[in-house]
Amino acid sequence: MRAIETQTPGGPAAERALAAEGKAAAEAAASAGDAPASELPLRLLLRFSDAGFERRFVQHYIAFYLRYAQASLLLGALLVSGDWLIDHLAHGGGAANFLRLSLAVPVLLLGLAYSCLPQSRRHWQPAMASFIVAVALCLFFILVRIDAEGGAGLKTWVGVLNFTFLEFYCFVILGVQFRHALASGLMILAAFLYALFAHAGLSAYEAGYWAYHVLTVFILAAGIGWWREFVLRKEFLARAALDDSLLAAEQRALRLAHYDEVTGLPNRRLLGELAAPALARACAGGPACAVLHLEIDRFGGVHELYGHGPSDVMLAGMAQRLRACLRGSALVPEWGLGPVGLAVESDRVLARLGDHAFAVFIAELEGQERASGLAQRLLAAVAEPVQIDGQHMLLTASIGIAMCPGDAQDLLNLTRCAEQTARVAAEAGGAQHKFFDEALNARAKDRVLLESELRQALLSDQLRLHYQPKVDARSARLVGAEALLRWQHPQRGLIPPGLFIPLAEDSGLIAPLTDWVLHTACQSLRRWAGQGLTVLPLSVNLPASSLADAGLPEQLSALVQHYGLQPAWLMLELTETMVMREMATAVAVLDRLRQLGFGLSLDDFGTGYSSLSHLKRLPMSELKIDRAFITDVARGGRDAALASAIITLGRELGLQVVAEGVETQEQAEFLIGRGCSLQQGYWFARPLPPEQFEPMLRAGTCRL
Ligand code: C2E
Ligand code: MG
Ligand code: MG
Numbered sequence: 001m002r003a004i005e006t007q008t009p010g011g012p013a014a015e016r017a018l019a020a021e022g023k024a025a026a027e028a029a030a031s032a033g034d035a036p037a038s039e040l041p042l043r044l045l046l047r048f049s050d051a052g053f054e055r056r057f058v059q060h061y062i063a064f065y066l067r068y069a070q071a072s073l074l075l076g077a078l079l080v081s082g083d084w085l086i087d088h089l090a091h092g093g094g095a096a097n098f099l100r101l102s103l104a105v106p107v108l109l110l111g112l113a114y115s116c117l118p119q120s121r122r123h124w125q126p127a128m129a130s131f132i133v134a135v136a137l138c139l140f141f142i143l144v145r146i147d148a149e150g151g152a153g154l155k156t157w158v159g160v161l162n163f164t165f166l167e168f169y170c171f172v173i174l175g176v177q178f179r180h181a182l183a184s185g186l187m188i189l190a191a192f193l194y195a196l197f198a199h200a201g202l203s204a205y206e207a208g209y210w211a212y213h214v215l216t217v218f219i220l221a222a223g224i225g226w227w228r229e230f231v232l233r234k235e236f237l238a239r240a241a242l243d244d245s246l247l248a249a250e251q252r253a254l255r256l257a258h259y260d261e262v263t264g265l266p267n268r269r270l271l272g273e274l275a276a277p278a279l280a281r282a283c284a285g286g287p288a289c290a291v292l293h294l295e296i297d298r299f300g301g302v303h304e305l306y307g308h309g310p311s312d313v314m315l316a317g318m319a320q321r322l323r324a325c326l327r328g329s330a331l332v333p334e335w336g337l338g339p340v341g342l343a344v345e346s347d348r349v350l351a352r353l354g355d356h357a358f359a360v361f362i363a364e365l366e367g368q369e370r371a372s373g374l375a376q377r378l379l380a381a382v383a384e385p386v387q388i389d390g391q392h393m394l395l396t397a398s399i400g401i402a403m404c405p406g407d408a409q410d411l412l413n414l415t416r417c418a419e420q421t422a423r424v425a426a427e428a429g430g431a432q433h434k435f436f437d438e439a440l441n442a443r444a445k446d447r448v449l450l451e452s453e454l455r456q457a458l459l460s461d462q463l464r465l466h467y468q469p470k471v472d473a474r475s476a477r478l479v480g481a482e483a484l485l486r487w488q489h490p491q492r493g494l495i496p497p498g499l500f501i502p503l504a505e506d507s508g509l510i511a512p513l514t515d516w517v518l519h520t521a522c523q524s525l526r527r528w529a530g531q532g533l534t535v536l537p538l539s540v541n542l543p544a545s546s547l548a549d550a551g552l553p554e555q556l557s558a559l560v561q562h563y564g565l566q567p568a569w570l571m572l573e574l575t576e577t578m579v580m581r582e583m584a585t586a587v588a589v590l591d592r593l594r595q596l597g598f599g600l601s602l603d604d605f606g607t608g609y610s611s612l613s614h615l616k617r618l619p620m621s622e623l624k625i626d627r628a629f630i631t632d633v634a635r636g637g638r639d640a641a642l643a644s645a646i647i648t649l650g651r652e653l654g655l656q657v658v659a660e661g662v663e664t665q666e667q668a669e670f671l672i673g674r675g676c677s678l679q680q681g682y683w684f685a686r687p688l689p690p691e692q693f694e695p696m697l698r699a700g701t702c703r704l
Contacts, residue, residue, distance in 0.1 A: 046229050057236050062121050069128060070115050076135065077108040087151060096145035096153075104138045107131060129184045136188040140195055154195055155202070182222065189218050260352040262312045263319035271351035271361060272411045278363035279411060282404045287364040289404040290371045291411070293418035294322070294378055297396045297430035299356035302388065310389040315356070318395075321381045322350055322358060326374070357422075359415060365403070368435065375399045375433035383431070396431035398422045407436045420444055451507050453489070454500055458512055462488050465520045466687035469702045470539070470658060473668045473679040476703045478696060480571065482539040482680065483521045484687045485513070501543070510543045517541075518556070521570070522563040524690060529565070533697050537599055539571040544578040548585060553592040567597035571622065575603045579618060587617060594619040601658075606646055616653065623650040627661025630681070634666035647676045 048054040084100040091097070111131030114120050120127065147153030192214060196207045258270040266274065275289070282289045296302075296318070303311045326348050349361040360378070365371060382397040400421025408414040420441045425434040427444065434440075457463055463485065470480035487495040504510040521540050529535050546552055560567050572593065579586050579602065590600055601622035602615075606629050625646050632639040643659070650657035659671045662681030671679060685693075685702045696702050 046226070046233055048233070053240070056240065057233065058125070060236060061232070062124055066115065066121070066124070070112060073108050073112045073115070073131070077105050077112070080104045080108065080135075080139070087146070091151050094146065094149045094151055096142055096149045097151065099142045099145060100139075104135055104142060107135045107138055111135075133184045133187055137191055140188075140191050144195055182226075185218065185222055185225075189214070263316050263352045265319050265323075265358070266349060266351040268351065268353050268359075268415075271349055271353075271359060274349050275361045275363070275411050278361075279404055279409070279414075281364075283409050287366070288406070289414075290362045290365045291402050291404075291414045291418045292360040292362070292371065292375055292378070292433075293353070293400045293402075293415060293422045294358045294360070294382070294397050295399075295419075295422045295426060296356040296382065297398055297426055299395075302393070302395070303355070306389050314386055314388045315352075317386060318382065319350070319352065319358070321384070322360075322378060325377045325381045326350055326360065353415070357419070359418070361411075368401075368403070371401050371403075372433065372435075375401060379431065379433060398425035398430045399433035400425055400436065401433060402436040417441065423448075447503060450500065451503055451509070454487070454504060454507075454509055457487055457489070458509070458516065462490070463513075463516055463520075464488050464494075464689065465517065465524070466689055467524075467538075467693040468680060468687040469685045469693070469696055470678060470680045471684045471702050473662070473672050473677050473684070476684065476701050478536055478700055478702060479678060480537040480539060481693065481697075482541075482573070482687070483517065483524075484541070485517055486687075505543060505545065510545060514543055514546065518559060522559060522565060525565050525569050526563045528694070528697060533694075534700060535569055536697070537569055537571045539573050539599075539601060541573045541603065544575075544581070547574065547578060547582045547589055550585070550589060552589055553596055553598075556593070556598060557596050568599060571599035571601050573601045573603040573624070576605050576607065580614060583614065587619075590619050594621070602655075606642065615649075620653075620655055622656045622658060623653075624658045624660050624680075625676070627681075630659050630661045630667055630671070631663075634664065634670045640670065643671070643676075644674045647671075647674050651675065 048057060080100050084097055087094070087097045087100075108131070111128065114127060114131070115124070143153040143159050145153070146159070147155050153159045193211055196202060196210055196214070197204075202210065258267060258273075259265065260267045275291075278289050281287065299311075302314070306314075347363045351359050351361070353359050360374065362371060362374070378399060379397055382395055385392045385394055387393075400418040400423070402408060402414050402417035402421065404414050407417045417436045421434050421436045424437075424440050424444045425432050428434075464487075465483045466486050467481045467483055469478050470482060471477060472479050485497045485501070487497075487500055489495050501510070501513075504513050517540060521538055525535060525538055549555075556570070556572075557567065560570060574586075574590075579590070593600060599621045600619065601624055602618065602620045603624050604626040605623050606626045623646070625643055629639050629643045629646070633643050634640075647657050656678060657676050658678040658680060659667075659676050660680045662668050662671065662679045662683045664683055667681075668679055668683055671677070685696065688696075695704060
């Protein structure tokens with residue numbers, strides 16, 4: 001199996017991070033156990049106590065001063081040639097003088113040539129010191145020979161001056177040649193003193209006199225060199241401290257750009273860089289890749305309950321677990337665990353993509369089963385109990401899997417497909433994984449779109465209430481009406497509630513939606529009352545969640561008071577299933593609503609299989625037989641028998657029984673025959689907009 005190429009993730013930026021990390025690591029290793037690098041002892045041979053730091057300084061020095069030293073060697077060659085020319089012009093051609101050109105200048109040029117070699121930098125300091133000492137000794141030898149020929153050698157003040165200046169010149173160079181400077185200088189001095197006493201033929205007094213002056217120049221030159229190096233080293237310390245802090249800042253920025261701070265896992269950007277080569281291979285006909293998008297189910301609740309800190313700790317722990325699941329493949333290291341940009345031999349990358357979302361990239365996938373197996377392992381890891389703020393919790397996750405090149409060809413689209421699929425898996429109950437399926441995802445996408453449009457609809461007046469008359473079927477006289485919600489969508493047209501009420505219930509939009517319905521229904525009642533029309537009870541459908549709210553009776557009471565209505569004008573419709581689900585709390589709320597005078601209708605009766613004993617406990621005023629039983633009543637048979645039984649039951653419980661969904665005359669007549677004359681359905685009138693409903697209200701009948 002080929003590894004994901006991570007040698008240079010992040011291109012130049014990551015490469016720089018790698019170099020910086022390497023350097024920092026080398027320095028850390030070098031300085032381990034030593035005194036801090038900044039320690040600069042004030043001793044004769046200046047040297048940093050830290051070997052790694054010393055190396056850095058020398059490298060830095062060479063980089064800056066190599067050209068200067070080369071220029072000095074060239075200048076030395078010119079000066080020595082000048083000496084030859086002057087002596088040649090003054091004294092004529094002596095063999096000793098010519099040695100300046102044939103011996104000293106070649107040594108200097110040799111040094112220059114050496115300094116140009118690429119490998120010269122490695123031993124540059126001792127090599128340069130050796131060249132300069134060699135040149136000095138050559139010159140000393142030449143001056144002694146010039147003396148022997150009777151020229152201006154060491155026996156004349158010109159010669160001595162010449163030599164001392166030469167020495168001074170050497171020290172200016174050697175003075176910055178570090179620890180070799182002093183030793184080299186002492187060698188030259190020793191040779192010179194030896195020449196003074198042994199060769200120059202001077203008296204001891206004269207030699208001592210000259211020696212004193214030469215020594216003072218030596219001390220001066222050595223002092224300048226020493227001081228120069230001391231200042232250089234001090235400067236270097238300050239520079240290095242600045243460089244290091246800049247480097248640390250740059251490294252941190254690089255880490256933040258590539259890694260998630262909470263979990264230490266690669267982020268989306270680094271994931272993209274790591275996955276790119278494997279994706280390119282997959283698209284070019286190579287082995288397939290996959291992205292597993294993992295989202296922790298209902299994490300929003302955990303976050304709300306415990307806040308940032310504990311949820312972050314939990315997420316970091318979860319990341320460790322997921323890493324452990326991918327064991328067997330060396331993952332990209334977390335930045336807490338290893339340096340950024342290390343070469344990683346791995347076929348999987350775990351990354352954190354968002355709040356509670358992780359992604360696993362698998363390169364060179366052998367088959368879907370492998371991705372499926374890994375997904376199951378990840379789900380099992382998430383399902384183990386977690387501790388958050390000292391409490392044990394059980395979490396689940398949903399995973400969506402998308403494949404390259406089948407589902408998408410680049411990481412952006414691949415992660416998008418996987419993310420949508422994870423959402424589908426979450427909507428299907430969570431704790432499961434699913435593979436990307438175009439049709440499934442299109443529906444999920446449509447739902448998401450519709451949800452955001454519904455939010456907009458609430459704000460931009462796209463909702464409508466239609467009214468369907470409830471009649472006494474014997475006379476077609478209106479006895480009430482049901483308010484039914486419609487969404488007038490700018491592009492999709494009129495959307496029936498069945499398509500968006502469940503969506504609103506899932507997304508929490510049902511509360512503002514119900515508020516709107518109640519206010520609009522109350523406004524209509526107020527208007528009709530104001531127009532002097534007979535006010536008939538208006539039925540309003542309540543959502544399942546409303547019964548869980550113990551404050552509902554008081555809120556509704558305040559609402560009707562606000563509009564100056566009587567509670568009995570509102571008939572609250574609740575489905576049988578929702579009442580049964582919340583039986584314990586529902587009974588208390590319903591009792592209170594009845595006490596306050598609201599009408600209560602049990603909608604869609606017969607579909608919820610509720611027990612009759614339960615029905616007895618509910619303080620209902622109306623029972624609506626579901627359309628499912630009405631459709632076939634006229635044909636007799638089972639439905640007819642059931643409808644008849646429900647009508648009898650309702651009457652015996654003292655309830656007003658309404659048949660809904662009456663579409664034909666036969667159905668209406670059958671129901672009248674069974675004693676159910678209150679009916680609602682297309683046979684009488686469809687749900688109508690207010691402007692069409694109000695004439696019926698005015699006439700008191702649906703037969704206009
Ligand atoms: P529901 O409360 O049982 O309303 C009766 C449904 O049957 C209405 O559908 C109505 O248009 C339809 N209907 C009435 N007569 C006939 C008929 O003769 N034949 C046929 N085929 N259908 C008939 P709609 O308006 O589509 O509403 C569907 C459901 O949506 C309602 O069932 C109700 O549960 C819910 N709903 C409607 N408005 C609201 C609302 O404002 N809030 C809440 N929470 N739910 C609502
Ligand atoms: Mg209803
Ligand atoms: Mg109904």
